[in-house]
Amino acid sequence: MAQILTIAGSDSGGGAGIQADIKAIQANGAFAMSVLTSITAQNTRTVTTAFDLPLRVVEAQIRAIFDDFTVAAVKTGMLSSKAIVKRVALLLKEVGAPNLVVDPVMVSKSGYPLLKPDAITLMRTDLFPLAALVTPNIHEAELLTGMKIRTLSDAEAAARKIHPLGCRAVLIKGGHLLEERGCDLLFDGKETTLYRTEFIDSQHTHGTGCTYSAAIAARLGQGKPLKEAIREAKGYVTEAIRHGLAIGHGQGPTDHFYFLPSRTV
Secondary structure: OOEEEEEEEEEOOOOOHHHHHHHHHHHOOOEEEEEEEEEEEEOOOOEEEEEEOOHHHHHHHHHHHHHHOOEEEEEEOOOOOHHHHHHHHHHHHHHOOOOEEEOOOOEOOOOOEOOOHHHHHHHHHHHHHHOOEEOOEHHHHHHHHOOOOOOHHHHHHHHHHHHHHOOOOEEEEOOOOOOOOOOEEEEOOOOEEEEOOOOOOOOOOEOHHHHHHHHHHHHHHOOOOHHHHHHHHHHHHHHHHHOOOOOOOOOOEOOOOOOOOOOOO
């Protein structure tokens, strides 16, 4: 079984963050391991506070994993500060982290900032060059490039602007794309590939981005080529959204295990 590591923050509500990553990795047939970077007090409506773990604790977790497990892929999520980005990037470079998927988490669905502005530059310079894939959503791609993204042409221009930062490929998630909602765009330095699926208009989408990138990491760790890994992960997250859970009083989470029998909520 492929062993997949997620390095991310905790969502106490269980819908996003490292909790969503673990569920998505396991649901996609791999074994999930985790390194916690931050703790958030969060539910389906809001994030009320966040606390970063000490760097020595983050480093100790990463070293513990690579000292014992055969890591097939790594996914990063919430790395909230310059110090955490720098330490994680340094360690992943040291261990030669394979199939690194960088999800540049910046803001929660409720609008709470999860990445300090001065950490964005360091993420671009230190972490992106290690990545097999970077997976910004529209808002994150705008912050990374300084562009306004409204069309697929805009998304492609943004991907072409991000790619020279050193990552092997860029996947811009188009869930908020005005021109064609739900269409994702991959640029691998040579060609552009579009991933179209049915757009599901649901309010229960909490954790969608985390789930998607974690599913891609799981598929890469299982040996799937990048384009196939994205296609399979896209199909998985679409169904997880379709079966979104109406729990809590805000944006409910996706159902990571929608395919299990006798599901009742």
